[in-house]
Amino acid sequence: MTKQGKNFKTSSIGNIQKLGRVTLNAELALTGSEISINELPAGVGVPFVHAHKRNEEVYIVVKGKGVFYVDGEEFAIEEGDVVRVDPTAARSIAASATSPIRYICIQTEAKSLVQHTQNDGVPVKAKTSWIK
């Protein structure tokens, strides 16, 4: 489904079980974050270590198992784990030898969040099909 309005945009990224790697920036015209959905097959790791200039990253493991590397330390990760990494940390990720890993990576500028949920959300007088 693709739809766009004055204040929103939707897009279909296809079969989420067979994507490989998809970034949503151009797809959704994101302005405050970079979001990617990634999958590494069993036994495959990202072939480089990287850091960032300004952005922190959050990795959300939605399926499978793997290994995460941060600044010389490696640890196991699996479905349900979330990892936040400071911009300057050296990081990489790999699937385990026996399981693929699917994860979402959200990149945002470190220390840019000055409000969230209850401080930023404001009630709006509107009705939906499920709000009576």
Ligand code: ZN
């Ligand atoms: Zn990165």
